[in-house]
Amino acid sequence: MAKRPVTIKEPIIWGCRYWPYTERYMEGASSHPCGGLFVYHVELALTENPMPKTNYSKAIESIIKFKRTLDKIDPKIPRKLVGDIGELYALQELEKMDLQPEPKGGQGGYDIHLRKNGKRIEVRTSLLKNEGVYSDKTIRFWGWRVEGRNQKRSEKFDYLVAVGLNGDFSKPKFYVFSYKEAFSVGDVAMGRFTNVKKKIHLFENAAAYKKALKLNPNLITPFERKINQDPPRFADKWSKIK
DSSP: OOOOOEEEEEOOOOSTTSOOOOGGGEEEEEEOTTSOEEEEEEEEEEOSSOOOOOOHHHHHHHHHHHHHHHHHHOSSOOHHHHHHHHHHHHHHHHHHTTOOEEEOTTOTTSSEEETTTOOEEEEEEEESBOTTSSSSTTOOEEEEEEEETTOOOOOOOSEEEEEEEOTTSOSOEEEEEEHHHHTTSOOOOOTTOTTEEEEEEEESSHHHHHHHHHHOGGGSOHHHHHHHHOGGGTBTOGGGOO
16 A cells, blocks of 8 residues: 655755655745756655656756846856756657656766666766867867776766766757777877876767868877767667667
């Protein structure tokens, strides 16, 4: 017999790293002075039954609105904001697949746990950038760190979901890599990015990739070349996650 639902009122701030919420549980919300959405008194009904699907679209819309406000103050986008919206986009896609995604909030060395099959998902998110890596500033890429220089390697995730965003955080691109594929990327020396050991750079288009390859071939590992030569091989391959 299912236990009687218990309602808890918990003051929290919106964000994928906190309790997920659905609109039906929201008692009230108000605008934060800096433009973000501050959610308070969220009611969570705890039962033995599965939690209802989460409306991630609301949180995504809130972050995009928050970013527009920040852009008027300082165009430099906080790194955490990029990571948070990328994770929300990934959660939204995994929810559509009925995999029962659960955000881990930075605990456990991965970002999302899938209750349906027990798989662990690491999410990396990037805007198009150059970051001074290439002298030709027209060369832009999405860059995702796979492993840090001093990071102890361990199989903490099963799949890496790389999210590529445009400047306004809309129309995300998804690239799905198994753990084995992600670590097929060779080690690389990134100049001032001394903490990066393994990374994936996916260039904006074929022309940018060719120019980068000509300027600094040592920065593009053999597996990255495979990715850039055939992006559809990894794009939207959610079917890998079983």
